[in-house]
Amino acid sequence: MTTVIIGGGITGLSAGYHIDDEVIILERDNTSLGGLCSSYHIEGDCNYYIEKFYHHLFEQDHELISLCRKLGINVERRIGTVGYSFGNKIYPLNTPLEILKYPYLTFFEKLRLAQFTLKCKRENPKKHVGETATNYIIKNNGVSTYEKFFLPLLKGKFGVDHQDISATWLISRIKLRSNRTLKGERLGYIRGGFQKLVDALANKIEKRGGEILKGIEVKEIVVENGIVKSIKTENEFIKTDKVICTSPSRTTKYFGTKKLLFQGAFCTLFSLKKKISDVYWLNIGDNLSFKALIEHTNFMPLADYGENLVYTVTYTSKPIDIEKTLNLFRYDLKKFGVEEEDILWQRTSYEMFTAPLYRRTYTYLPYKSDTKGLYFAGIFSKPNYPERSINGSIKAGKEVAELINNG
Ligand SMILES: Cc1cc2nc3c(=O)[nH]c(=O)nc-3n(C[C@H](O)[C@H](O)[C@H](O)COP(=O)(O)OP(=O)(O)OC[C@H]3O[C@@H](n4cnc5c(N)ncnc54)[C@H](O)[C@@H]3O)c2cc1C
Structure with missing residues (x-):
């Protein structure tokens, strides 16, 4: 019987790519795949994709790098400069x-x-x-x-x-x-954006006969006598005996929140008329509304985008007011010399389940649950500890697929 995968993020796509038999991926977002690694499509002269949340890869991301190689995607190695802002002054620390x-x-x-x-x-x-x-x-x-x-x-x-x-x-x-090198941290990026990886995985899955359905939210995993029977969506039941759940919110429904809590991220991407500094990754030591400021166009060439792209981000375990936070971001940007008229446009992404909260009681989850046929893989799995990443999600998707392939 077809394996149903809940979530078309990197874990879901990786699982779908690595499973030998038929798969259906159900993604609640009706516009894009990729989950936390999905992108905005910015139309215009440069017509480019840029991640909704800042992304780069690390030299030791072997699963990701080797998957890219297999898919014919080029990974560029780059130095990411870092800095610390204190007393509203920027200190490069490379x-x-x-x-x-x-x-x-x-x-x-x-x-x-x-x-x-x-x-x-x-x-x-x-x-x-x-x-x-x-x-x-x-x-x-x-x-x-x-x-x-x-x-x-x-x-x-x-x-x-x-x-x-x-x-x-x-x-x-x-x-x-x-x-780190003497110039900064060794990082990497896919020129053209991680959207290339998302598209390549989706294409491979569909070419092999897999189905990817967007705009379908799973409401319930139906279990009878400890065995998975079907998936309930808004409009139908899909019969299945194997489900991979990659959704962190569904995970807390199943396992409770005693050991497993998540935090969210509120991230705004600004297009600016001018750059702020020469630093790529700026940690904020002052008490500002954003905790890091990431100048993407200090990492990848400005010419690829035709505009200065800067992310500001804050992390939260409680719901936050979108409009108020955004206004505070704009206000605090002034401390870095960015006036209202310097902002060409902005886009905000806000998700409540973006990383496990690594408290003392945190433990990652096993792939197999006590329910026969129900598997969990995602940012809460072993390959995503101590830090969730694209690499970790590719590995989690691959490992859970191997379990299913091996019966
Ligand atoms: C601010 C930020 C910065 C990051 N920077 C980096 C970085 O620089 N480098 C790096 O390697 N990683 C980075 N990451 C982490 C990386 O993006 C994630 O680890 C990875 O994308 C997680 O993939 P996933 O598929 O496990 O989870 P998700 O991306 O969360 O995918 C889960 C999917 O399930 C869908 N879903 C949820 N519930 C349902 C439902 N009921 N029915 C149907 N669909 C559902 C969601 O819409 C989503 O698409 C960053 C993350 C954030 C938030």
């Missing part, structure tokens, strides 16, 4: 000289920070299960570095939950992502 010149940490604190990164790289994260990131940082770095450097970042990323974030997550994250 070269040793730039780091030495940063005025808000003493030389000794910077040295401890470098030692801390090396320590995390050697550390076994599992030894710190149950410990908070805050405790681990203070123990190894001292209070002043925590307060001046880590606290604004943790608060920015996790808001009110920052004190319960796990040390295991922090160490794993630093181990995974400390891949």
Whole structure:
């Protein structure tokens, strides 16, 4: 019988691509596939696609890079420069000289920070299960570095939950992502956007006879006597004995929210008449409405887009007021020299289930559930720990498909 996949994001598309038998993918969005990795289509002279939420890839994203190779998609390696904004001033933090010149940490604190990164790289994260990131940082770095450097970042990323974030997550994250050169971080991007990957996967699935239905929201997974029987949508029941659920909100319905909580992201893409700085990724140390400012056109060539593209983002575990937040974003952009008349257009994406909240109690989910025929794969699966990513979702989709292929 046909496998039904709930969700046409990267996990759903990867699962659909890797499953040997028939598949139907049901995606609730009626316009685009790709989920969190979907794109805006900006028509005009440059006629381009740009992700709704900023995206790049990392050198160690082997699943993603090898899938792109198979699909004939070129991945460009790029350096992503980073910086920190404090006191409304931008400090690039790439070269040793730039780091030495940063005025808000003493030389000794910077040295401890470098030692801390090396320590995390050697550390076994599992030894710190149950410990908070805050405790681990203070123990190894001292209070002043925590307060001046880590606290604004943790608060920015996790808001009110920052004190319960796990040390295991922090160490794993630093181990995974400390891949810097003397000019910046080694990253990658698909020229033309990740839309190319989404389209290529969808084409392959459909060519093999798979069905992808947009604008169909799954309302219920019908289970009888512990066995999956069908999927209920707005208009019909689809009979099936195998379901892969990639939707985080459905996952909490099944497993509850005790261990598994998610956070959301509110991200606005601005087209600006001028650039703000030379930095690609700017962490915001000040108490502003956005927690990071990402100048995409400091990463990929401006000529591809014909306009300066800048994302601002905030993360939240509670619903937020869209209009108010957007107005605050525009207001806070003024602190970076962006006046109202510099903004050509803006687009906002707001999703409530964009990443697991990596609290001390967080554990990723197994693919197989207690219900026969019901599988879960997505940002809550093992390959997406300690950080959810396109790479992790490709791997989760592939691994759950292998389970189904092997009966
Ligand atoms: C702000 C932000 C920045 C990011 N930056 C990066 C980055 O730089 N690099 C990187 O590798 N990754 C990045 N990611 C992460 C990456 O986008 C995700 O990990 C990945 O796209 C998740 O794919 P998924 O299919 O697992 O989940 P989703 O993309 O969430 O897909 C789930 C799909 O299921 C659909 N769905 C949900 N419920 C139903 C239902 N009931 N019926 C039908 N359909 C349903 C949804 O509409 C969605 O399309 C970023 C994410 C965010 C939010």
